[in-house]
Amino acid sequence: MKLIIDCMGGDNSPGANVEGGIIALQKMPGLSLVFSGDEGPIREEIEKNGWTGGRFEILHAPDVITGEDKPTDAIRLKRESSMMKGIKLLRESPDIDGIVSTGATGSLVAAATLRIGRLEGVFRPAFCPILPTMNGGIVGVCDSGANVDCLPIQLVQFAVMASSYMEHTFGIKDPRVALLNIGTESEKGDDLRKEVYKKLSTLPGINFVGNMESRDLLSGKYDVVVCDGFAGNVLIKTTEGTALQLLKKIKKDIYSKPIYKFGALFMKKMFAEEKEFMNYQRYGGSVLLGTEKIIVKGHGASDKTAVAKCIEQAVTMAGSNLSGIIAEKIAAIPADEE
Amino acid sequence: MKLIIDCMGGDNSPGANVEGGIIALQKMPGLSLVFSGDEGPIREEIEKNGWTGGRFEILHAPDVITGEDKPTDAIRLKRESSMMKGIKLLRESPDIDGIVSTGATGSLVAAATLRIGRLEGVFRPAFCPILPTMNGGIVGVCDSGANVDCLPIQLVQFAVMASSYMEHTFGIKDPRVALLNIGTESEKGDDLRKEVYKKLSTLPGINFVGNMESRDLLSGKYDVVVCDGFAGNVLIKTTEGTALQLLKKIKKDIYSKPIYKFGALFMKKMFAEEKEFMNYQRYGGSVLLGTEKIIVKGHGASDKTAVAKCIEQAVTMAGSNLSGIIAEKIAAIPADEE
Numbered sequence: 003m004k005l006i007i008d009c010m011g012g013d014n015s016p017g018a019n020v021e022g023g024i025i026a027l028q029k030m031p032g033l034s035l036v037f038s039g040d041e042g043p044i045r046e047e048i049e050k051n052g053w054t055g056g057r058f059e060i061l062h063a064p065d066v067i068t069g070e071d072k073p074t075d076a077i078r079l080k081r082e083s084s085m086m087k088g089i090k091l092l093r094e095s096p097d098i099d100g101i102v103s104t105g106a107t108g109s110l111v112a113a114a115t116l117r118i119g120r121l122e123g124v125f126r127p128a129f130c131p132i133l134p135t136m137n138g139g140i141v142g143v144c145d146s147g148a149n150v151d152c153l154p155i156q157l158v159q160f161a162v163m164a165s166s167y168m169e170h171t172f173g174i175k176d177p178r179v180a181l182l183n184i185g186t187e188s189e190k191g192d193d194l195r196k197e198v199y200k201k202l203s204t205l206p207g208i209n210f211v212g213n214m215e216s217r218d219l220l221s222g223k224y225d226v227v228v229c230d231g232f233a234g235n236v237l238i239k240t241t242e243g244t245a246l247q248l249l250k251k252i253k254k255d256i257y258s259k260p261i262y263k264f265g266a267l268f269m270k271k272m273f274a275e276e277k278e279f280m281n282y283q284r285y286g287g288s289v290l291l292g293t294e295k296i297i298v299k300g301h302g303a304s305d306k307t308a309v310a311k312c313i314e315q316a317v318t319m320a321g322s323n324l325s326g327i328i329a330e331k332i333a334a335i336p337a338d339e340e
Numbered sequence: 341m342k343l344i345i346d347c348m349g350g351d352n353s354p355g356a357n358v359e360g361g362i363i364a365l366q367k368m369p370g371l372s373l374v375f376s377g378d379e380g381p382i383r384e385e386i387e388k389n390g391w392t393g394g395r396f397e398i399l400h401a402p403d404v405i406t407g408e409d410k411p412t413d414a415i416r417l418k419r420e421s422s423m424m425k426g427i428k429l430l431r432e433s434p435d436i437d438g439i440v441s442t443g444a445t446g447s448l449v450a451a452a453t454l455r456i457g458r459l460e461g462v463f464r465p466a467f468c469p470i471l472p473t474m475n476g477g478i479v480g481v482c483d484s485g486a487n488v489d490c491l492p493i494q495l496v497q498f499a500v501m502a503s504s505y506m507e508h509t510f511g512i513k514d515p516r517v518a519l520l521n522i523g524t525e526s527e528k529g530d531d532l533r534k535e536v537y538k539k540l541s542t543l544p545g546i547n548f549v550g551n552m553e554s555r556d557l558l559s560g561k562y563d564v565v566v567c568d569g570f571a572g573n574v575l576i577k578t579t580e581g582t583a584l585q586l587l588k589k590i591k592k593d594i595y596s597k598p599i600y601k602f603g604a605l606f607m608k609k610m611f612a613e614e615k616e617f618m619n620y621q622r623y624g625g626s627v628l629l630g631t632e633k634i635i636v637k638g639h640g641a642s643d644k645t646a647v648a649k650c651i652e653q654a655v656t657m658a659g660s661n662l663s664g665i666i667a668e669k670i671a672a673i674p675a676d677e678e
Contacts, residue, residue, distance in 0.1 A: 070525065136585045147522055150530040184485050184573040187407065192488040192570060216574045217581025232530060235522040236554045236571050240578035243555025247474045248583055248618070255610055265606025268599050276590060 003032055004098045005296075005316055006091060009039030010066040010084035011105025013303045016040065019104060020047035022309020027057055029310070030317060036098070038088035040064045063087035067105055069302075073112035089113045092295055099320040100296025102287065102312045104304045111148045114290055114297045121325055123332040124292035125156050128231070129299065130164045131238055131288035132172075134279060137222035142168050142177075144228060146288060147235040154197040155338070157181070157228050158205065162331045163291040164226045165208055170322045171289075171315070177225035180214035182233055188213065194230070202228075207331060216240075238282075245280040249273075283308035286315040292328065296320055341370055342436045343634075343654055344429060347377030348404040348422035349443025351641045354378065357442060358385035360647020365395055367648070368655060374436070376426035378402045401425035405443055407640075411450035427451045430633055437658040438634025440625065440650045442642045449486045452628055452635045459663055461670040462630035463494050466569070467637065468502045469576055469626035470510075472617060475560035480506050480515075482564065484572040484626060492535040493676070495519070495566050496543065500669045501629040502564045503546055508660045509653070515563035518552035520571055526551065532568065540566075545669060554578075576620075583618040587611075621646035624653040630666065634658055 007023045009016035016039050023035050034057040037044045041062040048058070065083040067076045080086055085105050092101050103110050107129075115127055128145035135141050144164035149156060161179050168177040181199055183191045188199060190213055202210040214224055216237055229237065252273075256266045266273070278284065283301050287308075290297035296319050300312040345361045347354040354377050361373050372395040375382045379400040386396070403421040405414045418424055423443050430439050441448050445467075453465055466483035473479050482502035487494060499517050506515040519537055521529045526537060528551055540548040552562055554575055567575065590611075594604045604611070616622065621639050625646075628635035634657050638650040 069523070072527070136589050150522060150533075182574065184488060184570060185407070189410070195488075215577055215581075217577040217584075219578060219581060220585045221581075232522060233571055233574050236520065236574050237578055239553055239555040240557060240575055241582045243553075243557060243559075244579045244582040245586055246555075247558045248586055248614070251474050251617075252610075252614060255614070256607075259610075261606050262610050265603040268603025269594075269607075272590075272593050272597075272600050276586070276593070279589075280586070 003317055003320055004034045004036070005313060006036045006038055006061070006088045006098060006101040007309070007313070008084050008088045008101060008103035008105055009037050009044055011068065011103065012300070014305055015104060016043050017047055018304055018306045019309050020044055021051055021306035022304070022313065023058070024048070024051050024053045025306060025310035026313035027053065027055060033317060034058060036061050036088070036091065038063050038091070039084040061087055061091055067109045069106045071106060071109060073108040076106070076109040077113055077116065085109060086113060089117050093117050100298065100316045102298045102300060102309065102316055104300040104302055104309065107147065107299060110297065110299055111290065114293050118297070119294045121292055121294060121329045121332065123329065125153070125159055127290045127292035128160045128163065129288045130167055130291050131282070132285040133220065133238065133241060133282065134285060135222040136220050139222050140172065140285060141219065141224055142226050143234050143238055144226065144291065145231040145234050146238050147231045148290065149231040152194065152230040154194060154201060157194070157198040157230065158201050158335060159292070159332060161202055161208055161210070161226065161228045162335065163328050164228065166327050166331055167289065167291055167324060168225050170324050170327055171318055174225050176209045178209055178211045178223070179226040179228060180211050180224040182216060182227050182229035182237065183213035184215070186213045186215060198228070205335065207334065242282060249277055249280065284311065287312035289315065289319065294325065341655055341658055342372045342374070343651060344374045344376055344399070344426045344436060344439040345647070345651070346422050346426045346439060346441035346443055347375050347382055348401070349406065349441065350638065352643055353442060354381050355385055356642055356644045357647050358382055359389055359644035360642070360651065361396070362386070362389050362391045363644060363648035364651035365391065365393060371655060372396060374399050374426070374429065376401050376429070377422040399425055399429055405447045407444045409444060409447060411446040414444070414447040415451055415454065423447060424451060427455050431455050438636065438654045440636045440638060440647065440654055442638040442640055442647065445485065445637060448635065448637055449628065452631050456635070457632045459630050459632060459667045459670065461667065463491070463497055465628045465630035466498045466501065467626045468505055468629050469620070470623040471558065471576065471579060471620065472623060473560040474558050477560050478510065478623060479557065479562055480564050481572050481576055482566060482629065483569040484576050485569045486628065487569040490532065490568040492532060492539060495532070495536040495568065496539050496673060497630070497670060499540055499546060499548070499564065499566045500673065501666050502566065504665050504669055505627065505629055505662060506563050508662050508665055509656055512563050514547045516547055516549045516561070517564040517566060518549050518562040520554060520565050520567035520575065521551035522553070524551045524553060536566070543673065545672065580620060587615055587618065622649065625650035627653065627657065632663065
């Protein structure tokens with residue numbers, strides 16, 4: 003198993019990316035990595051961490067793509083960047099399974115789609131991040147931002163891809179797939195939602211449970227949430243933002259009165275656990291479903307543990323033949339009558 | 341000042357609606373109300389609460405519209421419902437300023453738009469609920485579900501209407517208006533967002549501060565968030581859902597260990613305040629902006645305090661000549677060159 007680690011472009015790059023890679027190398031003896039990025043700092047990090055176990059190469063790529071770069075420009079003009087050189091190597095190397103990046107999302111999607119290519123029949127790849135549910139489970143949200151404008155067939159494919167992903171990477175049997183909507187009744191929503199609802203209702207091989215409202219995302223009632231990338235982006239960022247803001251407020255309020263501070267002394271561990279629970283990085287990265295090779299996008303703020311988790315996720319995916327399963331299921335979607 | 345209270349269709353109707361009305365009557369001597377709904381139970385509630393101060397009428401309307409009713413059917417077929425009879429009376433009575441309802445949202449929007457009519461120049465009315473921010477302020481989200489498919493001009497009008505609302509009903513000077521998007525950079529998002537961004541950037545009389553990400557909704561950096569009704573619905577329901585689920589989880593975790601339970605004894609008041617803080621009902625209802633008369637939609641789960649708060653909100657709006665201000669500002673939006 004061989005993966006590329008894009009070592010630039012994250013908030014904690016290259017340190018967190020290299021360290022995360024070393025953690026993964028220590029944990030998985032069958033793994034080897036290509037660190038893509040500025041060679042000097044990468045080599046320094048490896049030495050600093052005392053890794054002498056080998057199983058890595060360095061792909062020297064001194065340039066960095068940022069969120070400010072337009073994706074189409076990034077692809078054309080930043081060929082010496084860690085992301086574009088990594089993607090190029092991934093395309094040219096049959097022995098490399100995928101790439102893990104904490105860099106600019108838009109550029110990663112564009113490069114993966116144009117340079118790596120889609121699985122046969124896939125209209126557009128889509129992101130599927132994982133969130134924790136309140137009963138200790140997880141839920142996948144697809145798409146969360148790769149496709150801001152969507153046709154009905156895309157959402158149907160998101161359902162099929164994410165359902166396969168949750169089943170074959172996380173072992174969730176017969177995942178419950180819901181359509182994000184503004185109400186649970188079957189005729190709710192805009193034309194897109196109505197059309198997708200109809201298609202998913204009759205699609206074989208998928209456990210479609212109907213519309214869901216965003217307030218039930220964390221309820222544990224659903225395994226896959228299907229949505230366009232705009233709404234999905236709003237959904238996951240609102241969840242993340244609300245949880246963080248609320249925990250921050252509770253912390254502030256605790257310090258507002260001595261009696262609260264006293265009580266909180268006994269609950270330190272609990273509050274730390276709540277914060278950790280809502281820390282999405284712990285659940286791995288956002289996988290781009292529907293591409294020929296494995297693309298895992300870690301949060302821009304990823305630390306070394308988060309990067310290591312993303313690498314583990316890519317390894318599990320590679321071992322599960324997810325691409326083959328998705329391609330097969332996509333081919334089985336009945337064509338439109340029109 | 342005279343308002344209609346739709347007394348049916350909420351989770352706690354008619355009790356909460358009538359009681360909320362009585363609280364408002366007690367508080368505001370210049371107010372009179374029309375309770376629309378099943379006369380027997382309404383009269384019972386009034387007697388049970390011992391209200392003898394008059395200033396109310398009862399509009400007997402025994403039928404109820406539910407979320408299951410298709411709005412277009414509800415308007416045509418449920419003429420004896422509390423909502424439709426209330427809307428009809430509102431239209432026919434120059435002395436009545438508005439209606440407060442906790443009933444089915446879709447039917448209320450349809451009836452208000454078709455029977456009450458829009459302010460001149462308004463393309464479509466839009467909901468603007470109010471959320472608390474973490475620094476003690478508030479933020480208005482427009483639209484939150486009345487318009488699932490939107491044209492650019494609609495979002496521009498939402499910005500103008502909501503900005504006027506926040507300024508003239510809540511006294512926020514020069515409200516900071518942001519466009520909900522998947523990133524803060526100016527070229528982010530779909531065609532709709534790009535077009536609206538361009539229009540808002542050059543629109544006079546509005547304090548447009550650019551794109552915002554949903555994770556910053558509660559940050560206190562914005563006074564108005566502009567979005568299509570689908571994304572807005574996802575935004576507010578996710579915020580509400582995440583906060584409630586997280587507080588529920590904390591409560592459950594407290595009971596999981598004796599030491600946490602002990603610590604929490606000293607923090608009871610704080611946790612009650614956090615819950616109250618995230619209780620949207622405390623911030624009033626969702627106002628439908630752009631209609632000829634005042635339409636306030638309370639949460640379906642509204643209790644009497646929430647209903648009273650919605651009534652107060654309607655009274656404040658009526659006193660501020662908001663309709664006149666909105667009509668004037670809408671007329672001042674430059675027409676498209678195309």
